[in-house]
Amino acid sequence: MIKFLDNKLFRYLSIFLFLNSSILPLKSSSALAAWAINTNGVLELRTKSNSNLKAYFQKANQIYGDRFWVDFPGELKNPRIIEGNGPIKEIRLGKPNRDKTRLVIEFKEDTYLKPLTWQMVGLDENRWRIKLFNPKYSFKKIGEGLVKKNKANKSFINKKNNNYGYLKLPVVKRNKFEVVIDPGHGGPDPGAIGIGGIRETDVVLEVSKIVKNLLSEKGVKVKLTRTRDVDLDLPPRVSIANNTDADIFVSIHANASRGKRRDINGLETFYYRGWRGRLLAKRIQKQILRVSPGSPDRGVKQGRFYVIKNTRMPAVLVEIGFLTGRLDARRLEKITHKKRLAYAIAKGILEYLDKVG
Ligand code: ZN
Numbered sequence: 001m002i003k004f005l006d007n008k009l010f011r012y013l014s015i016f017l018f019l020n021s022s023i024l025p026l027k028s029s030s031a032l033a034a035w036a037i038n039t040n041g042v043l044e045l046r047t048k049s050n051s052n053l054k055a056y057f058q059k060a061n062q063i064y065g066d067r068f069w070v071d072f073p074g075e076l077k078n079p080r081i082i083e084g085n086g087p088i089k090e091i092r093l094g095k096p097n098r099d100k101t102r103l104v105i106e107f108k109e110d111t112y113l114k115p116l117t118w119q120m121v122g123l124d125e126n127r128w129r130i131k132l133f134n135p136k137y138s139f140k141k142i143g144e145g146l147v148k149k150n151k152a153n154k155s156f157i158n159k160k161n162n163n164y165g166y167l168k169l170p171v172v173k174r175n176k177f178e179v180v181i182d183p184g185h186g187g188p189d190p191g192a193i194g195i196g197g198i199r200e201t202d203v204v205l206e207v208s209k210i211v212k213n214l215l216s217e218k219g220v221k222v223k224l225t226r227t228r229d230v231d232l233d234l235p236p237r238v239s240i241a242n243n244t245d246a247d248i249f250v251s252i253h254a255n256a257s258r259g260k261r262r263d264i265n266g267l268e269t270f271y272y273r274g275w276r277g278r279l280l281a282k283r284i285q286k287q288i289l290r291v292s293p294g295s296p297d298r299g300v301k302q303g304r305f306y307v308i309k310n311t312r313m314p315a316v317l318v319e320i321g322f323l324t325g326r327l328d329a330r331r332l333e334k335i336t337h338k339k340r341l342a343y344a345i346a347k348g349i350l351e352y353l354d355k356v357g
Pocket of ligand 1 (some may be wrong): 184185191192200253254
């Protein structure tokens with residue numbers, strides 16, 4: 001019933017601090033009824049009776065620390081993020097897909113965990129506990145003991161420097177491909193305006209520029225339809241692509257919901273026609289979801305947007321999240337998340353070029 005994926009890894013680092021014990025009741029049809037993390041590093045769960053839980057562990061990579069998550073049947077009403085303390089960076093309650101609830105505990109980068117010793121214990125038909133960390137050990141600071149003394153850890157740290165995990169970008173033939181990236185909107189048209197005044201035009205330009213750099217490093221020629229906050233009509237965006245004979249066209253946008261509903265979050269990718277456009281959309285959608293845990297998968301869809309309808313090459317329009325959504329907007333403000341999304345888009349593009357190009 002409980003399985004751990006990829007539990008090879010553990011990290012020796014430090015921690016200080018305690019967690020405040022807190023019980024947060026949840027109202028929804030989710031099997032998760034309540035959870036708490038107490039000061040001994042024990043996660044306690046209360047569920048519907050005889051629920052089927054699945055627990056997972058993922059080792060740290062370049063952009064995330066270690067993380068642990070539990071999937072429960074049933075869907076939450078309100079996905080949310082709770083800021084952690086002590087060794088815990090944040091706790092997220094999400095719905096990864098229909099009829100599922102996911103509780104994610106993301107640890108700070110310097111946390112010392114021993115996932116090989118973890119065991120989810122059923123106390124009752126509706127109560128569970130698992131010890132995730134030992135506050136005693138987590139008091140040791142980097143360089144004061146554990147880290148310096150332990151050789152195994154040293155080699156791990158060295159290894160980590162070369163470990164890009166799933167973000168390792170595929171290699172494609174250099175100087176063979178040309179891609180047009182189209183940051184949506186610009187100038188007098190800021191696109192969606194989200195929580196706290198965050199503007200689509202700025203977010204998508206930033207992400208697009210990083211995508212360009214990542215692809216250029218891989219020997220892919222990239223043209224941006226705009227590099228500044230300028231007014232650019234739709235037809236010139238299309239002609240840039242059609243005139244340069246680009247292999248693919250990728251328009252990057254961020255969403256807003258009608259009525260600015262904060263509970264609407266998620267990512268989606270549109271194509272207009274053809275299996276190539278659909279494949280490109282699928283590759284990108286898969287990757288952007290991986291860096292947006294908890295945010296709903298709104299799917300790969302056909303759309304009749306001007307820029308993907310009138311470009312002659314496989315073309316997609318990516319919506320990287322809702323600027324009006326509580327969960328997405330908070331992330332889209334941060335440069336770390338914009339970098340993750342850019343990596344994800346670049347990865348989807350390179351996978352496509354590698355396969356089809
Ligand atoms: Zn837009």
